[in-house]
Amino acid sequence: MTALLDALSLGWFGVRGRPGRAVLSALGIALGIATLVLVTGIPASGQADLDRQLDALGTNLLVAQPTGGGEEPITLEPEVAAMVRRIAPVESSAALANLNTRVVPHDFADPNVTAGITTLATGPDLLGPLGAEVSSGTFLTHALVDLPAVVLGDQAADWLGITAVDATALRRIRLADTWFTVVGVLPLTPELDQAVFVGWGAARDLLGSDGRPTVVYLRAVESQLEAVRGVLPATLDPAVPGLISVSRPSDALAAKRAVEGTFSGLFLGLAAVALVVGGIGVANTMIVSVLERRREIGLRRAIGATRRDVRRQFVVEAVLLSLLGGVAGTLIGVFGTVGYALLRGWPVVVPVPAVAGGVVCAILVGAVAGLYPAVRASRLAPTEALAAA
Amino acid sequence: MTEQATVLRLTDVRKEYAGGVVALDGVSLEIRAGEDLAIVGPSGSGKSTLLHLMGTLDHPTSGTVEVGGQLVGGLCDAAVSRLRSKWLGFVFQQSHLADRLDAVDNVATGLMYAGAPRRQRRARALEALDRVGMGHRADHRPHQLSGGQRQRVGIARALVNEPALLLADEPTGALDQATVRQVLGLFRTLHDQGTTVALITHDPDVAATFTRRVEIRDGHLSSLPTPTPTPGAIR
Numbered sequence: 001m002t003a004l005l006d007a008l009s010l011g012w013f014g015v016r017g018r019p020g021r022a023v024l025s026a027l028g029i030a031l032g033i034a035t036l037v038l039v040t041g042i043p044a045s046g047q048a049d050l051d052r053q054l055d056a057l058g059t060n061l062l063v064a065q066p067t068g069g070g071e072e073p074i075t076l077e078p079e080v081a082a083m084v085r086r087i088a089p090v091e092s093s094a095a096l097a098n099l100n101t102r103v104v105p106h107d108f109a110d111p112n113v114t115a116g117i118t119t120l121a122t123g124p125d126l127l128g129p130l131g132a133e134v135s136s137g138t139f140l141t142h143a144l145v146d147l148p149a150v151v152l153g154d155q156a157a158d159w160l161g162i163t164a165v166d167a168t169a170l171r172r173i174r175l176a177d178t179w180f181t182v183v184g185v186l187p188l189t190p191e192l193d194q195a196v197f198v199g200w201g202a203a204r205d206l207l208g209s210d211g212r213p214t215v216v217y218l219r220a221v222e223s224q225l226e227a228v229r230g231v232l233p234a235t236l237d238p239a240v241p242g243l244i245s246v247s248r249p250s251d252a253l254a255a256k257r258a259v260e261g262t263f264s265g266l267f268l269g270l271a272a273v274a275l276v277v278g279g280i281g282v283a284n285t286m287i288v289s290v291l292e293r294r295r296e297i298g299l300r301r302a303i304g305a306t307r308r309d310v311r312r313q314f315v316v317e318a319v320l321l322s323l324l325g326g327v328a329g330t331l332i333g334v335f336g337t338v339g340y341a342l343l344r345g346w347p348v349v350v351p352v353p354a355v356a357g358g359v360v361c362a363i364l365v366g367a368v369a370g371l372y373p374a375v376r377a378s379r380l381a382p383t384e385a386l387a388a389a
Numbered sequence: 390m391t392e393q394a395t396v397l398r399l400t401d402v403r404k405e406y407a408g409g410v411v412a413l414d415g416v417s418l419e420i421r422a423g424e425d426l427a428i429v430g431p432s433g434s435g436k437s438t439l440l441h442l443m444g445t446l447d448h449p450t451s452g453t454v455e456v457g458g459q460l461v462g463g464l465c466d467a468a469v470s471r472l473r474s475k476w477l478g479f480v481f482q483q484s485h486l487a488d489r490l491d492a493v494d495n496v497a498t499g500l501m502y503a504g505a506p507r508r509q510r511r512a513r514a515l516e517a518l519d520r521v522g523m524g525h526r527a528d529h530r531p532h533q534l535s536g537g538q539r540q541r542v543g544i545a546r547a548l549v550n551e552p553a554l555l556l557a558d559e560p561t562g563a564l565d566q567a568t569v570r571q572v573l574g575l576f577r578t579l580h581d582q583g584t585t586v587a588l589i590t591h592d593p594d595v596a597a598t599f600t601r602r603v604e605i606r607d608g609h610l611s612s613l614p615t616p617t618p619t620p621g622a623i624r
């Protein structure tokens with residue numbers, strides 16, 4: 001116990017002796033550990049976010065839409081949502097029509113700037129398959145579908161600068177040449193988040209829609225999903241079923257999730273390289289330190305320090321130096337992860353094994369880096385050490 | 390006078406360095422408890438080699454070294470180190486104090502490898518500082534002390550573990566005349582209090598203040614006659 005305390009206080013004393021040098025040599029380790037924590041923490045947070053999106057989306061949501069065609073875009077039958085619902089395993093469905101209408105945020109905005117927002121016609125049944133809930137205001141109820149009312153997807157709301165609906169001060173946006181009142185804001189799937197929604201009636205009366213949908217969203221019993229996929233094209237367009245494409249939005253998220261998993265392996269290698277370089281820095285510092293402190297070593301040997309005592313002193317000093325970098329690196333990594341996750345609106349995930357592993361790595365790197373200089377110090381003949389000027 | 394225990398004994402010691410330089414040859418020396426001994430010789434005479442062998446910091450090519458009745462040859466590094474920490478106290482020409490430690494912590498370093506519990510070290514270090522008359526400078530750092538004061542702190546560090554033999558290697562070599570007198574006076578006082586002292590010097594005047602003197606020349610040792618006490622001597 002006494003020996004351990006002595007070794008620790010001696011080591012700490014040694015580290016403090018040259019603070020500038022200690023900081024510089026610990027910096028390498030700090031960078032390595034920070035990289036380690038960042039490359040595990042950021043993907044973990046990103047994956048947690050994707051998991052959350054996957055959960056919200058569900059894996060039984062399908063999207064069906066006509067693709068290709070000639071100059072005239074192919075549209076679907078107006079009753080297509082009801083038709084799809086007659087497929088037994090389908091739980092809910094809703095149709096949407098892309099109106100290709102220009103969206104202008106307010107009176108003073110340039111009407112030629114559209115900010116990439118899509119206008120979609122839909123009905124109250126959209127909430128069913130998407131399982132969405134309005135975050136503010138209301139969705140297009142049956143009473144609203146014929147009125148100039150518009151609901152904003154989350155991202156579109158953000159772009160338009162209308163993130164909440166205040167009943168006492170309703171905002172309006174212009175679609176084509178008509179002013180629509182914003183009645184609600186809601187988060188949906190990533191692609192629908194960038195759209196604004198109006199009712200079928202309003203679309204027909206005010207925006208010149210023919211009421212023919214361009215896309216169908218539906219949710220089916222998970223176990224029957226493939227079967228539903230199979231019959232969908234023929235149901236939607238018996239004439240040319242080959243032009244109907246069916247996709248599952250969760251597939252894209254799952255693929256993204258897999259890609260981010262492979263990235264982290266690469267960056268982990270990068271962190272390991274940084275750590276090794278940091279270890280070499282510590283070893284270098286310790287070798288110089290041993291050379292400079294030969295007289296101290298000689299004196300300690302004369303006072304009665306064994307070779308082991310000297311070895312331990314320098315190993316402990318290297319470990320403390322490295323640990324200093326490890327703790328700093330962990331803090332940088334954790335702050336970086338938290339900051340990045342907050343910036344992206346992700347849930348914060350700091351993987352405890354990575355942090356613990358980082359600190360353990362720092363200790364190990366320090367011990368390995370300190371071993372050679374420490375052995376050199378302990379092998380120094382006392383007489384030679386004392387003679388050093 | 391009763392026969393005192395032998396603290397240190399060299400028997401027919403020879404030290405040859407790589408390249409064939411013989412630093413010591415046929416050296417035998419016995420130091421008993423309570424003695425004060427000066428080893429005097431010009432530079433290059435083998436003084437430092439002799440001190441290193443006496444201090445178990447180096448091993449002889451042939452011959453034996455005994456510290457406290459124990460043969461040093463054949464002991465492992467840990468055992469020799471233990472022997473050093475228990476029996477010997479070193480004073481060097483330079484005080485070798487740690488710049489960032491105050492006097493009392495520097496002295497306490499002398500207890501670190503002797504197995505003294507941490508909480509006792511400070512008190513014992515203060516006691517040792519008092520013995521060398523530096524108690525009032527306990528919290529001073531080396532750069533706040535004069536050369537003589539630093540050397541006294543170094544002596545306190547050598548004394549703090551109450552070694553059977555105080556080995557001093559040119560302890561006055563880097564000091565001015567007035568300070569030399571003070572430091573030698575301190576050695577005298579410590580000897581009078583019972584400490585066994587062996588000092589190595591090139592300066593016959595310094596050696597003259599010691600009761601027993603041996604001369605080293607070209608690696609050979611010879612006893613000098615005990616001086617008649619001269620009132621005007623350097624002490």
